[in-house]
Amino acid sequence: MAPPLPEEATYDQLDAETRRDLSSLPKSLAELVGKHIVAAGLLLDEDPERAYGHAAFARRKASRVPGVREASGVAAYTMGKWQEALADLRAARRMSGRDNFLAIMADCERGLGRPERALEIGNDPGAKNLDAADRIELRIVASGARRDMGDLQGALVELQVPELKERRARPWIARLFYAYADVLEELGREDDAREYFARASAVDREGVTDADERLAALEGVELVDVDHDGIVWTDAEEADDEERD
Secondary structure: OOOOOOOOOOHHHOOHHHHHHHOOOOHHHHHHHHHHHHHHHHHOOOOHHHHHHHHHHHHHHOOOOHHHHHHHHHHHHHOOOHHHHHHHHHHHHHHHOOOOOHHHHHHHHHHOOOHHHHHHHHOOHHHHHOOHHHHHHHHHHHHHHHHHOOOHHHHHHHOOOHHHHOOOOOHHHHHHHHHHHHHHHHOOOHHHHHHHHHHHHHHOOOOOOOHHHHHHHHHOOOOOOOOHHHOOOHHHHHHHHHHHO
């Protein structure tokens, strides 16, 4: 039985790439599968189990569609079903030739206790074709794999990329600064860790990290509340102004 669709899950919310993938199906089936993919995406953060149910249903109906296997793989990953997620994402990559889920595949290998394989994915030739956000995410996973192997210095080196000098407010930049600060702190380099936790906080407009709390802990103070609406990040705004010019 199909899980009940949320009212807000409509086919027109589907991204163009997945629509193209679904075009090989009969129209009615494509629309049904598409709505369940949308539902999975909508529920992924708030209710991963329900999201997984929608993605699994879509997979049962259209397992040869790469966009469906991608959605199913991501939902399985969110549930910690590492082997299932890896199988789906490998299949999606094989069918579509797309490399944009290499970071999740590498993290699945970490979840399975295979950090060496995660590093192999990090060095995959397809990584060169990734956009900046996905490429940085892959480096963060590779850094985590190095830490799994007890190689803290190697973990730091994995993150020493040109984007460490970035000043614009982007979620992936905040995650990069945060990961770098986290390794620095574990290495005992607290002053450098403070700097990068502060940088992460300054560009983290979407709250993807707890950089404020980590910075407060290093400073030995208790962070009671942070009103993000009342804070102006000067460095991020200046960079945005330069882009508009």
